[in-house]
Amino acid sequence: MVEIASDKPLTLAEKVWRDHVVVRGEDKDGQRSPDLLYIDLHLVHEVTSPQAFEGLRLAGRPVRRPDLTIATEDHNTPTLEIDKPIADPVSRIQVDTLRANCEEFGIRLHSLGDANQGIVHVVGPQLGLTQPGMTVVCGDSHTSTHGAFGSLAMGIGTSEVEHVLATQTLSLKPFKTMAVTVNGTLQPGVSSKDIILAVIAKIGTGGGQGYVLEYRGTAVEQLSMEARMTICNMSIEAGARAGMVGPDETTFEYVKGRPHAPTGEDWDAAVQYWRSLRTEDGAEFDAEVTIDADTLEPFVTWGTNPGQGVGLNESVPQPTDFDDPVDRESAERALQYMGLEPGTPMKDIRVDTVFLGSCTNSRLEDLRLAAEIIKGRQKDPQVRMIVVPGSAQVRLEAEAEGLDRVFKDFGAEWRFAGCSMCLGMNPDQLAPGERCASTSNRNFEGRQGKGGLTHLVSPVVAAATAIRGTLSAPSDVLLPEPAPA
Amino acid sequence: MEPIITHTGTGVPLKQSNVDTDQIIPAVFLKRITKTGFEDALFYAWRKNPDFVLNQEAYKGATVLVAGPDFGTGSSREHAVWALKDYGFKVVISSRFADIFYGNSAKQGLVAAKVAQPDVELIWKELEKDPTTEITVNLESRTVRCGSVDTSFDLDNYTRWRLMEGLDDISLTLRQDEAIGAYEAARLRLKPKTLPAKV
Numbered sequence: 001m002v003e004i005a006s007d008k009p010l011t012l013a014e015k016v017w018r019d020h021v022v023v024r025g026e027d028k029d030g031q032r033s034p035d036l037l038y039i040d041l042h043l044v045h046e047v048t049s050p051q052a053f054e055g056l057r058l059a060g061r062p063v064r065r066p067d068l069t070i071a072t073e074d075h076n077t078p079t080l081e082i083d084k085p086i087a088d089p090v091s092r093i094q095v096d097t098l099r100a101n102c103e104e105f106g107i108r109l110h111s112l113g114d115a116n117q118g119i120v121h122v123v124g125p126q127l128g129l130t131q132p133g134m135t136v137v138c139g140d141s142h143t144s145t146h147g148a149f150g151s152l153a154m155g156i157g158t159s160e161v162e163h164v165l166a167t168q169t170l171s172l173k174p175f176k177t178m179a180v181t182v183n184g185t186l187q188p189g190v191s192s193k194d195i196i197l198a199v200i201a202k203i204g205t206g207g208g209q210g211y212v213l214e215y216r217g218t219a220v221e222q223l224s225m226e227a228r229m230t231i232c233n234m235s236i237e238a239g240a241r242a243g244m245v246g247p248d249e250t251t252f253e254y255v256k257g258r259p260h261a262p263t264g265e266d267w268d269a270a271v272q273y274w275r276s277l278r279t280e281d282g283a284e285f286d287a288e289v290t291i292d293a294d295t296l297e298p299f300v301t302w303g304t305n306p307g308q309g310v311g312l313n314e315s316v317p318q319p320t321d322f323d324d325p326v327d328r329e330s331a332e333r334a335l336q337y338m339g340l341e342p343g344t345p346m347k348d349i350r351v352d353t354v355f356l357g358s359c360t361n362s363r364l365e366d367l368r369l370a371a372e373i374i375k376g377r378q379k380d381p382q383v384r385m386i387v388v389p390g391s392a393q394v395r396l397e398a399e400a401e402g403l404d405r406v407f408k409d410f411g412a413e414w415r416f417a418g419c420s421m422c423l424g425m426n427p428d429q430l431a432p433g434e435r436c437a438s439t440s441n442r443n444f445e446g447r448q449g450k451g452g453l454t455h456l457v458s459p460v461v462a463a464a465t466a467i468r469g470t471l472s473a474p475s476d477v478l479l480p481e482p483a484p485a
Numbered sequence: 486m487e488p489i490i491t492h493t494g495t496g497v498p499l500k501q502s503n504v505d506t507d508q509i510i511p512a513v514f515l516k517r518i519t520k521t522g523f524e525d526a527l528f529y530a531w532r533k534n535p536d537f538v539l540n541q542e543a544y545k546g547a548t549v550l551v552a553g554p555d556f557g558t559g560s561s562r563e564h565a566v567w568a569l570k571d572y573g574f575k576v577v578i579s580s581r582f583a584d585i586f587y588g589n590s591a592k593q594g595l596v597a598a599k600v601a602q603p604d605v606e607l608i609w610k611e612l613e614k615d616p617t618t619e620i621t622v623n624l625e626s627r628t629v630r631c632g633s634v635d636t637s638f639d640l641d642n643y644t645r646w647r648l649m650e651g652l653d654d655i656s657l658t659l660r661q662d663e664a665i666g667a668y669e670a671a672r673l674r675l676k677p678k679t680l681p682a683k684v
Contacts, residue, residue, distance in 0.1 A: 023664050028642065031642045033643040034643060036664070040677075047515050048515075054520075061655075066680060070679040094517075108682050128677065131677060134676065141559065141560050141561040155561040157566070159563060160589075163655050166655050169661075171654060171657075209581060239583055259683035260677040260678075262677075270675045330501075333501070423507075424513070425513065444505045444507040444559060445508060450511075
């Protein structure tokens with residue numbers, strides 16, 4: 001993707017890049033300095049922005065394009081009693097700081113209690129602000145989520161947040177491109193979360209470094225937008241800067257009619273442009289990976305990075321299964337932290353908690369799929385299940401369908417929207433030694449609470465696990481439970 | 486940002502791969518609204534273990550962190566870089582860095598030097614044999630010296646230039662104000678705007 005010649009067939013990522021170059025980098029000593037790229041949408045939240053706004057203030061700089069910027073409160077927000085002041089004073093100061101900064105710099109903010117408050121990566125698509133062919137950034141690594149629309153979406157650090165606020169541009173070194181082709185059709189009970197966990201297990205947590213991934217193939221084409229968002233969301237867990245899916249009818253259908261979607265003639269013109277963005281026949285990727293959807297089974301992680309995963313029907317691996325000494329040492333350490341014996345069938349592992357939520361899996365479709373499995377059943381009495389919708393809007397829509405009742409009748413806790421237990425910046429945390437089947441994105445040591453033990457799973461695996469109390473596939477609970485005696 | 490041409494200091498061998506940013510600084514410390522004062526938060530969970538390498542007296546005062554592959558994976562939190570700097574690290578050496586961490590380091594003047602894993606292992610041996618061994622990292626020649634190890638490291642020209650000059654990115658970009666304005670004037674009218682709000 002270093003040289004973009006006009007006569008060469010281009011990939012989706014190259015086209016979006018090409019359409020956003022403000023100043024091309026210079027070639028010097030056989031290396032090229034970064035291109036300056038225009039940013040179409042800047043998403044802001046309370047955690048990675050205070051130091052950026054402070055930087056602007058100290059330098060006397062305004063926000064260049066408040067009309068391309070939007071903020072929401074998500075990481076710190078409580079999921080219970082949201083009408084009361086945030087209990088943790090440090091969290092409260094951070095949220096108050098965002099409110100003051102948005103007021104001062106004229107930025108639109110969706111605060112706790114607002115129908116469009118929620119996880120930043122759920123809110124953008126929900127409002128129709130995420131559209132194909134855009135550049136989207138946010139001070140959050142899971143910004144890759146928005147790539148599901150065929151936009152180039154990247155997580156950035158706080159210095160870059162300040163840079164985008166001040167200039168609406170970003171200096172970026174061109175990326176390489178990788179095609180991740182998923183052939184075939186997913187079997188029942190297998191979902192897009194399993195695709196991405198399998199991709200990460202295959203290429204490793206560093207396998208995508210320096211690449212923009214493009215997910216393609218029949219299995220990806222068949223996925224809904226929300227399922228595509230789950231895949232793109234976890235591109236960062238493979239080390240990639242971004243993940244994308246070529247925009248198609250599914251994409252257009254999802255965007256159409258949303259508050260910020262184009263209308264009338266503008267809609268037709270937009271769709272025409274969006275159609276032109278797909279990777280051309282004959283375009284070359286710098287690397288290619290293939291996954292077979294037909295044989296894919298539900299996936300689950302056993303270790304402390306998202307690449308340490310296996311099929312749910314497999315067992316906890318032996319460190320000696322790994323040839324690479326670095327991988328072996330990493331497996332030994334992970335097994336010790338996770339308190340797992342090599343050779344234990346994954347399905348024998350008992351969990352204490354099930355978390356359904358996070359920017360990976362907290363959209364309406366995720367809630368519907370999980371609800372379908374638990375409907376009319378009872379949760380394992382020893383398991384606690386927390387359901388955290390991705391946004392206040394998702395919560396309202398789910399309630400309109402009666403999903404809240406399904407979860408409550410099952411014995412799960414129905415919460416307000418936010419990042420919640422994905423990273424435990426609010427009170428939703430695991431206790432030391434507490435084991436969790438989580439639909440989130442990271443199983444790092446202590447991520448969900450100090451000493452907490454995380455197994456990453458799909459929403460349907462989370463639901464089946466809550467019924468049986470042990471890591472379970474939907475097929476394990478499909479047969480009707482025997483009637484109580 | 487202070488220019489860096491060369492740095493000499495003692496090192497800490499952190500013999501682990503996939504050191505993610507949640508380990509470098511747990512999320513609970515991200516609630517602050519300042520850019521400094523994160524030194525105690527660095528490797529917070531691991532530092533509770535008295536055997537952890539940073540707790541060993543011999544490695545006190547070190548300024549070069551020598552880690553396993555895939556350093557800085559996961560979250561985009563720049564707090565990871567602030568915490569490393571606040572603790573006193575000037576350089577991190579690893580064979581592979583996560584992209585966002587690598588970018589964040591360059592913005593803050595923390596040198597992230599990519600050294601091949603076999604050489605990283607040789608440096609670990611030197612540091613374990615004698616923790617007082619000094620490491621010299623030279624950006625001009627892109628070399629790392631530590632005891633008997635004398636090797637080169639990978640750093641692109643642009644990042645190296647910015648580090649050596651101590652340049653601030655925003656000022657550099659604002660020199661392109663005219664080009665940004667020209668791009669905006671020609672930009673697709675159809676692109677969405679957040680204001681006025683539609684819900």
